[in-house]
Amino acid sequence: MGPTIADVARVAGVSRSTVSYALSGKRSISGETRQRIFDAIRDLGFTANAGARALATRRTMVLGLLMQFEPDEFAPAMLQYVMAVTETARRKGYDILLVTDHDGPAALRRITDSGMVDGVVLLDVLHDDPRLPVLREAHRPAATVGLPADTEGLDVYDLDFGAAARQIVDHLRDLGHPEIVLITPPRPVFSRGGAYSWRFRDAAVEQAARRGVRLTAHYGEADPSRIPATVGAVLDAHPQATALIVHNDATAAMLPAVLGARGVAVPGDLSVISLYSADFARTFSLPYTFVESAPGLLGRSAVEALVHRLDHPGGPDRPVTRLVAPHLIDRGSTR
Amino acid sequence: MGPTIADVARVAGVSRSTVSYALSGKRSISGETRQRIFDAIRDLGFTANAGARALATRRTMVLGLLMQFEPDEFAPAMLQYVMAVTETARRKGYDILLVTDHDGPAALRRITDSGMVDGVVLLDVLHDDPRLPVLREAHRPAATVGLPADTEGLDVYDLDFGAAARQIVDHLRDLGHPEIVLITPPRPVFSRGGAYSWRFRDAAVEQAARRGVRLTAHYGEADPSRIPATVGAVLDAHPQATALIVHNDATAAMLPAVLGARGVAVPGDLSVISLYSADFARTFSLPYTFVESAPGLLGRSAVEALVHRLDHPGGPDRPVTRLVAPHLIDRGSTR
DNA sequence: CTGAAAGCGCTTACAG
DNA sequence: CTGAAAGCGCTTACAG
Numbered sequence: 001m002g003p004t005i006a007d008v009a010r011v012a013g014v015s016r017s018t019v020s021y022a023l024s025g026k027r028s029i030s031g032e033t034r035q036r037i038f039d040a041i042r043d044l045g046f047t048a049n050a051g052a053r054a055l056a057t058r059r060t061m062v063l064g065l066l067m068q069f070e071p072d073e074f075a076p077a078m079l080q081y082v083m084a085v086t087e088t089a090r091r092k093g094y095d096i097l098l099v100t101d102h103d104g105p106a107a108l109r110r111i112t113d114s115g116m117v118d119g120v121v122l123l124d125v126l127h128d129d130p131r132l133p134v135l136r137e138a139h140r141p142a143a144t145v146g147l148p149a150d151t152e153g154l155d156v157y158d159l160d161f162g163a164a165a166r167q168i169v170d171h172l173r174d175l176g177h178p179e180i181v182l183i184t185p186p187r188p189v190f191s192r193g194g195a196y197s198w199r200f201r202d203a204a205v206e207q208a209a210r211r212g213v214r215l216t217a218h219y220g221e222a223d224p225s226r227i228p229a230t231v232g233a234v235l236d237a238h239p240q241a242t243a244l245i246v247h248n249d250a251t252a253a254m255l256p257a258v259l260g261a262r263g264v265a266v267p268g269d270l271s272v273i274s275l276y277s278a279d280f281a282r283t284f285s286l287p288y289t290f291v292e293s294a295p296g297l298l299g300r301s302a303v304e305a306l307v308h309r310l311d312h313p314g315g316p317d318r319p320v321t322r323l324v325a326p327h328l329i330d331r332g333s334t335r
Numbered sequence: 336m337g338p339t340i341a342d343v344a345r346v347a348g349v350s351r352s353t354v355s356y357a358l359s360g361k362r363s364i365s366g367e368t369r370q371r372i373f374d375a376i377r378d379l380g381f382t383a384n385a386g387a388r389a390l391a392t393r394r395t396m397v398l399g400l401l402m403q404f405e406p407d408e409f410a411p412a413m414l415q416y417v418m419a420v421t422e423t424a425r426r427k428g429y430d431i432l433l434v435t436d437h438d439g440p441a442a443l444r445r446i447t448d449s450g451m452v453d454g455v456v457l458l459d460v461l462h463d464d465p466r467l468p469v470l471r472e473a474h475r476p477a478a479t480v481g482l483p484a485d486t487e488g489l490d491v492y493d494l495d496f497g498a499a500a501r502q503i504v505d506h507l508r509d510l511g512h513p514e515i516v517l518i519t520p521p522r523p524v525f526s527r528g529g530a531y532s533w534r535f536r537d538a539a540v541e542q543a544a545r546r547g548v549r550l551t552a553h554y555g556e557a558d559p560s561r562i563p564a565t566v567g568a569v570l571d572a573h574p575q576a577t578a579l580i581v582h583n584d585a586t587a588a589m590l591p592a593v594l595g596a597r598g599v600a601v602p603g604d605l606s607v608i609s610l611y612s613a614d615f616a617r618t619f620s621l622p623y624t625f626v627e628s629a630p631g632l633l634g635r636s637a638v639e640a641l642v643h644r645l646d647h648p649g650g651p652d653r654p655v656t657r658l659v660a661p662h663l664i665d666r667g668s669t670r
Numbered sequence: 671c672t673g674a675a676a677g678c679g680c681t682t683a684c685a686g
Numbered sequence: 687c688t689g690a691a692a693g694c695g696c697t698t699a700c701a702g
Binding site: 001002045047048049050051052054055058060062065069074075076078079080082083086087090095096097098099100101109110111113114115116139224225227228250253254256257260261282283284285 | 336337380382383384385386387389390393395397400404409410411413414415417418421422425430431432433434435436444445446448449450451474559560562563585588589591592595596617618619620
Binding site for chain 1: 696
């Protein structure tokens with residue numbers, strides 16, 4: 001379609017290799033030649049063909065972003081990861097191939113075997129994620145958001161859900177709450193292997209026991225229309241509970257409406273504390289004290305690790321698993 | 336990295352061209368040869384290199400998806416378009432390059448001039464969108480979701496916001512409402528050139544005048560935390576109003592909480608009707624009568640039109656502008 | 671400082 | 687029904 005490097009070479013009166021080197025800066029070009037080349041590039045409106053470059057360099061400068069949309073996940077929260085990944089990638093000179101195929105392993109094999117991407121970022125990684133075996137065969141650098149059971153060869157980033165749970169339980173205990181109710185992610189998230197669900201819950205249960213606090217965990221609803229009834233039933237079942245921990249975006253988003261309808265005042269009647277991102281809180285005007293889930297940081301870190309690995313092939317850096325320390329934002333909804 | 340077509344040819348004992356033809360099916364291969372080729376492909380785990388294929392065929396089988404994240408837009412609604420586009424593309428054999436650069440025109444030029452994509456889908460198209468001139472120079476097929484002022488050369492899909500407004504006004508008038516309040520998208524959406532905002536509002540105002548109904552339009556809030564106060568102020572300013580039209584996702588999402596807090600019963604005290612997708616309503620458990628905004632249909636249609644054009648280059652089909660007729664779902668929140 | 675040439679891994683006229 | 691060869695548009699040793 002457009003002009004090729006040969007056109008530029010001809011107009012500038014140099015060889016194609018000289019144009020290529022001028023473009024890459026991989027060897028020095030005399031000032032005057034350089035000038036003629038860039039003039040020609042500008043005049044012709046030349047842009048190097050990505051496919052040809054990829055074929056020659058074996059680098060596409062494209063990253064695969066694999067996400068899955070589970071019906072029991074709350075879509076609004078996902079976009080924050082996507083945005084963080086995309087923007088970081090661009091800043092590092094990479095584009096993003098977005099893959100949402102239902103068959104994640106097959107999709108991964110496809111984009112990787114065909115050389116469409118230099119590396120991949122996996123979102124929504126499960127404890128025993130079926131994409132990981134494929135990834136290991138593919139011999140491509142990869143970073144994940146989410147902690148799998150086997151982190152071998154991966155750069156892994158996730159929130160430290162255990163620490164988050166302990167911090168939240170301690171926070172409530174220090175305020176003197178004797179009985180706490182926890183709403184966890186929906187049951188399908190547990191059975192599917194969404195490890196963050198039990199990492200948080202189990203740590204909360206343990207910490208509560210250690211601190212001598214009564215804590216009961218209940219599954220949140222996957223079906224939004226049932227959230228009000230379920231929250232109501234949970235609160236009814238624990239009339240003595242003075243604090244509620246919400247580890248479920250869908251429930252958190254509806255909580256003001258649900259508690260408002262029940263006439264429950266926060267923190268007067270009930271202390272509420274949750275786990276989500278500041279951006280999420282802003283989008284839904286959630287007034288609760290929360291632990292930041294840090295999608296921006298996690299997405300950005302994953303991409304930066306991946307890019308670093310791509311830009312330093314065979315480098316000395318061991319794959320890293322980083323669990324981000326929780327950060328509690330006190331909005332005054334507990335006391 | 337992996338095996339190439341030459342490896343397959345050697346193992347199968349045929350020429351590279353025969354392997355290529357076996358793969359593409361563009362000429363007939365004897366049964367036995369075919370068998371040997373596919374055995375070799377399977378044994379070697381061969382997948383054709385996408386870059387090399389793109390270079391030879393001048394088709395990448397990748398579509399660019401350009402979206403912009405404006406801070407005054409409600410992120411949760413965007414994902415539905417992305418999913419529809421991505422899934423439709425895959426079903427048609429295309430992958431998606433997701434581009435979210437702040438500088439849309441530059442990003443478009445980049446992916447298009449470098450031949451990274453065969454065509455593009457533009458989301459959030461403005462009335463006078465700065466990406467369109469770039470697109471026209473690029474000579475690539477493109478489809479949009481959103482109606483620009485100049486549709487020349489584009490396949491354009493959008494909801495018929497004018498018809499939607501008229502249908503909603505008529506619906507309320509038929510129920511006997513003499514005074515209606517409309518909450519529009521935030522003011523920045525208008526000034527930026529988000530044409531759907533005024534297409535809906537102006538049609539609503541006109542239709543109300545035509546029908547002898549009093550209708551007042553107010554800007555919705557871009558800042559979620561101010562939505563409750565703004566909705567309250569709007570209702571206070573129109574104590575006689577018996578019906579509320581909401582054309583703003585952020586406001587709609589918070590409406591149950593806001594109206595609940597004010598003690599406003601729907602439809603007892605106030606009839607409420609809105610404009611969003613069924614999926615959106617489900618995510619936020621919104622119980623209101625609404626006109627379907629059809630993100631799935633629009634995203635899918637745009638991709639299908641684009642793919643059709645790519646698969647039939649130089650075809651006879653004129654570019655099409657399709658405004659999808661509104662469909663009202665009665666959930667009983669008006670009377 | 672610069673160029674001629676090989677090579678990246680495919681596809682597709684051209685020939686038989 | 688099949689193969690040898692040119693070509694897609696780059697990059698990069700190799701040579702000077």
